[in-house]
Amino acid sequence: MLSDANVAAVWLTLKLATITTVILLIVGTPLAWWLARTPSKWKGVVGAVVALPLVLPPTVLGFYLLITLGPHGPIGQLTQFLGWGVLPFTFAGLVVASVFYSMPFVVQPLQQAFEAVGARPLEVAATLRASPWDAFFTVVLPLAKPGFITAAILGFAHTVGEFGVVLMIGGNIPERTRVVSVQIYDHVEALEYAEAHVLAGGMLLFSFLVLLALYSRKRTSAWK
Amino acid sequence: MISDQGIQARFQVGWPGFTLDVELRLPGRGVTALFGHSGSGKTTLLRCLAGLERRNVGSLKFKGEVWQDDARGIYRPTHRRPLGYVFQEASLFPHLSVRRNLDYGRKRVNGGHKVSLDHAVELLGIGHLLDRMPERLSGGERQRVAIARALATSPELLLMDEPLAALDLKRKSEILPYLERLHDELEIPVCYVSHVPDEVARLADYVVLLSEGRVVAAGGLRETMARLDLPTAFTEDAGVVIEAVVADHDETYRLTRLDFPGGGVVVARRPESLGHRLRFRVHARDVSLALARAKGTSIVNLLPVTVVEVADADTPAHVLVRLDAGGTPLIARITRYSLDHLGVTLGKSMWAQIKAVALLG
Known part of the structure; x- marks a missing residue:
């Protein structure tokens, strides 16, 4: 039912979403923690920058990423200096772009979860001899688990669903940057509606199931 | 009564609308009540003793050991102070059973356990609750577990922030006998925050009266409670x-x-x-x-x-x-x-x- 090209696109999409989600959980956790706890006046600025992809057209984000990561951009100069070449039109470039694009979908649920946990459990843990790191892993992480699940689901699903940024930064290279959303666009351009239906229907089903899982998760906490 | 074996503290901390500025010497054993109306700074003082109020400037010496001396840049973080702290509201970790709550602090303490877990469990009468989750406990039971959890770390100083405040009268009378047993059996100093005169009269040996962030009187319970030169806030209930x-x-x-x-x-x-x-x-x-x-x-x-x-x-x-x-x-x-x-x-x-x-x- 799936052509080889479609299988390659699905595989590439899942790989991109998985890697992006893992990176975002690692990068997003300290960022969300800082946003949840800091009294700094920079909190508003950083929070706004993180949220920008929610409102910007993907073409704008993609355009600036293309410039910055390109051969004449500052990051591009750095990656060339390090011998990594330039990132646009590579899978690595897609990962970098997706990390920025899906950032708010991971950072915001984590920030809310950390804010809900509050400072008190950390204080309690400190009076029970737990160092801040110890308390983070043994108290905050378990208490914020529902937030982590939401963040991972949203980050993954949003990366699967991206299109504009991929076109801007990754182009349309089979097995390297041609993800499902781009593949559907190609099929429709070529009037291959049957092929498009398979992928589009699959995306619809996938998205519905993800959101169904997210919204029907019990409001009760995960440890009960 | 108060020697180098006691607690010497000097704290200054403030934010808009509130300043705490105290200098204290507290005895090295027995129950000291930090007594005052709400907003008098008693909880803030307790948090300073615990190291939870990092904004404060001052010094703290516990039984000859320096826990804080901002003039010399010394500040021992809370998790490295051998203390137990009982918060006003239930503070049990909701994701851990009673037994694992009790173990949380205990297994992080190096060296000898002067207070055995069995003794703490027996003292607070919570043996039948060990396998329950905190949400399945009554308010009074939660507070007893929280006290036992603090004791199980064999603290050298026990700090209690109105542990009965969130409870109704029936639960209060359920816990008070346990607190009295603590008083009789523990060798360590206890600082007990309260705004209820009868609680103070029942449990304390030594009392510090606080008003608007300052110490207005400190001394033995009977002498201090019998003083007449205290602010009216205290004498209306003299x-x-x-x-x-x-x-x-x-x-x-x-x-x-x-x-x-x-x-x-x-x-x-x-x-x-x-x-x-x-x-x-x-x-x-x-x-x-x-x-x-x-x-x-x-x-x-x-x-x-x-x-x-x-x-x-x-x-x-x-x-x-x-x-x-x-x-x-x-x-x-x-x-x-x-x-x-x-x-x-x-x-x-x-x-x-x-x-x-x-x-x-």
Whole structure:
């Protein structure tokens, strides 16, 4: 039912979403923690920058990423200096772009979860001899688990669903940057509606199931 | 009473609308009550002792060890201070069973366990709760587990922030006996924050009165509670705490006599056996004065006293009179009119009539 090209696109999409989600959980956790706890006046600025992809057209984000990561951009100069070449039109470039694009979908649920946990459990843990790191892993992480699940689901699903940024930064290279959303666009351009239906229907089903899982998760906490 | 074995503290911390500025020396054992109205800074002071209020500037020495000295850049973080802390509201980790809550602090303590887990569990009567999750406990049970959890770390200092405040009367009376056992059995100093005079009178040996972020009085419980020179906020509820021994039971009239240095009072029959020690509180408003031993009165408790001090009370119409009943202090709240008409002067011998005593426990 799936052509080889479609299988390659699905595989590439899942790989991109998985890697992006893992990176975002690692990068997003300290960022969300800082946003949840800091009294700094920079909190508003950083929070706004993180949220920008929610409102910007993907073409704008993609355009600036293309410039910055390109051969004449500052990051591009750095990656060339390090011998990594330039990132646009590579899978690595897609990962970098997706990390920025899906950032708010991971950072915001984590920030809310950390804010809900509050400072008190950390204080309690400190009076029970737990160092801040110890308390983070043994108290905050378990208490914020529902937030982590939401963040991972949203980050993954949003990366699967991206299109504009991929076109801007990754182009349309089979097995390297041609993800499902781009593949559907190609099929429709070529009037291959049957092929498009398979992928589009699959995306619809996938998205519905993800959101169904997210919204029907019990409001009760995960440890009960 | 207070030596290098105690606690020496000096803290300054403030934010808009509030300043705490205290200098304290606290005894190295027994229960110290940090007493004051809400907003007086007692919880903030407790948090400074625990190291939870990092914004404070000052110094803290616990039994000769420096825990904080900002002049020398020393600050020992909370998790490296050998203390136990009981928060006002339930603070159990909701994702851990009672047993794992108890183990959380205990297994992070290096070295000997002076307080065994079994002892803490037994002391607080929570043996039957070990496998439950915190959400399945009543408010009183949660607080008992929280106290046991703090004790299980074998703390050298126990800090308690109004551990009974969030509980109703029934739960309070359920926990108070356990707190009294702590008082009797623990060798370590306990700092106990409270705004309830009866709780303080029942549990404390030493009291620090706080008002608007400052210490207004500090000292032994009986001496401090009997002082008249305190702000009105404290004198409207003025009274003394007396420690007495059960001396006699009268089965005909169902009464019990309690003896204390310099006298005794008769109260309704108590269940305690002879020789048992009891604390009771006599409110100033329940003490009146007479020139001679009254005859034909229904008041049973009449004590010969000497007038020691007269001070303003909470209203201009009243005065507080400090009395000496053969070594035990009493305070009477009488009208200024009576003061003048009875000719109450320092050193005068009179009779105190005690309308009611509040037994604690």
